[in-house]
Amino acid sequence: MSAETPPTSQPLVSVDGLEKYFWENDSVLDRLFGDEPVAVRAVDGLTFDIHEGETLGLVGESGCGKSTAGETLLRLQEPTDGRVEFDGDNVYDLEGSDLTEFRRDAQVVFQDPFSSLDPRMTIGDIVQQPLDIHDVGPTDERRQRVRDLFERVGLSVDQLDRYPHEFSGGQRQRIGIARALALEPEFLVLDEPTSALDVSVQAQVLNLLADLQDEFDLTYLLISHNLSVIRHICDRVAVMYLGEIVEIGPVEDIFEAPKHPYTEALLASVPRASTDERERDRQTLAGDVPSPRNPPSGCRFRTRCPMVIPPDDLEIDQEDYRAIMNLRERIERRDISLETVGGDEEFEFTDGSIPPADVDAFVDALRERVLDRELPARHAELVDGALAELASTDWDAAGTQLREVYASVCERDRPDLGEDGHPVACHLYADNECETLENVR
Numbered sequence: 001m002s003a004e005t006p007p008t009s010q011p012l013v014s015v016d017g018l019e020k021y022f023w024e025n026d027s028v029l030d031r032l033f034g035d036e037p038v039a040v041r042a043v044d045g046l047t048f049d050i051h052e053g054e055t056l057g058l059v060g061e062s063g064c065g066k067s068t069a070g071e072t073l074l075r076l077q078e079p080t081d082g083r084v085e086f087d088g089d090n091v092y093d094l095e096g097s098d099l100t101e102f103r104r105d106a107q108v109v110f111q112d113p114f115s116s117l118d119p120r121m122t123i124g125d126i127v128q129q130p131l132d133i134h135d136v137g138p139t140d141e142r143r144q145r146v147r148d149l150f151e152r153v154g155l156s157v158d159q160l161d162r163y164p165h166e167f168s169g170g171q172r173q174r175i176g177i178a179r180a181l182a183l184e185p186e187f188l189v190l191d192e193p194t195s196a197l198d199v200s201v202q203a204q205v206l207n208l209l210a211d212l213q214d215e216f217d218l219t220y221l222l223i224s225h226n227l228s229v230i231r232h233i234c235d236r237v238a239v240m241y242l243g244e245i246v247e248i249g250p251v252e253d254i255f256e257a258p259k260h261p262y263t264e265a266l267l268a269s270v271p272r273a274s275t276d277e278r279e280r281d282r283q284t285l286a287g288d289v290p291s292p293r294n295p296p297s298g299c300r301f302r303t304r305c306p307m308v309i310p311p312d313d314l315e316i317d318q319e320d321y322r323a324i325m326n327l328r329e330r331i332e333r334r335d336i337s338l339e340t341v342g343g344d345e346e347f348e349f350t351d352g353s354i355p356p357a358d359v360d361a362f363v364d365a366l367r368e369r370v371l372d373r374e375l376p377a378r379h380a381e382l383v384d385g386a387l388a389e390l391a392s393t394d395w396d397a398a399g400t401q402l403r404e405v406y407a408s409v410c411e412r413d414r415p416d417l418g419e420d421g422h423p424v425a426c427h428l429y430a431d432n433e434c435e436t437l438e439n440v441r
């Protein structure tokens, strides 16, 4: 489908600054106990268009907000902020017959066909249900439409009176697709449509979706954590991390020339068949996605990024820099047990401090605990200075000393997603792109 999509076609869906926060600790009881409500920033300012007839992929690790984005733009969830235009109308302003029309035009296919189909209904009734709800045509026309849909998605009309449990995963997904197509929609959100299926069946379902798109002029938003699925079917790809889009562009550009370190890491973590690529130096993703309850400041990927930008005046190797950043984060979170440094109560704190004579030994023992590498002399000295502040439990002074020297633009400023053909939200691509990129690689 990629080759046939006119690049200049109009946006069918236009998403602008879409936000969806869930609130925790927000009940009457929580307020009674004085607990502050906490925002889960599942979707935090998405802006993108989906053009008529194209397939936009939304890719990212589990928990980064893909499903919430899909559901919110279909108005299955109310947004916290932002705007979604469908065919020129703001979806969140629609009422009455306009809203009903949008509900017909924009449909969803879910990941797990089994749980999304009512087990007590025959599959014929399941596919016919949207036609009944929207009161489309007389009964015999509805029945005929169901038969046509069955044939079109590769199911036998002899099976109309059977129940979902009698079908395989692939067949159930075909039933889900037939149901989504019943009302002749223009736009489908495909939320992990093949991830519950055997690999052998995945390609068949993807090919079916591609054929249906051509035949019925459909526009797709394909949500998937699986890059092979994205590559197979998408025209453009939006890469999502912790509620934000970090990079968006044509599928070939994203796969052949990724810009964002997150995209690079996602691609590097896919197993490849060719020896060359298997042997290349891979940067895989370390750690988990941080919580959307308290996302990192600045660039949200910086806590896992292998290319964090040091201050201009700092000569430092990326791994040393990463080690010092991790240490500073632990200090800022007060996430080091000072009382157990050295073991066996070697250092005794009185009124929050150890005796001055023990400070050097304390710093040595603490360094061994919190750093797994030897730093160049200049950095070792600076880090030791900060660790010495912890001998008097002065967490703030320790954090400040390290921040003053090592703070990165990546933690200070939230990078914008640019507006060219392949925008990327990363400080490496801000002003002096080439020079900075060279320095951190």
Ligand SMILES: Nc1ncnc2c1ncn2[C@@H]1O[C@H](COP(=O)(O)OP(=O)(O)OP(=O)(O)O)[C@@H](O)[C@H]1O
Residues within 6 Å of the ligand: 022, 023, 040, 041, 042, 060, 061, 062, 063, 064, 065, 066, 067, 068, 069, 225, 292
């Ligand atoms: N109803 C809810 N209440 C509170 N938090 C929620 C709710 N729904 C989702 N979240 C949180 O929002 C974040 C995004 O979830 P979402 O399901 O959209 O991510 P995803 O990328 O689709 O992941 P997955 O592929 O695992 O479904 C997660 O941290 C999730 O725990």
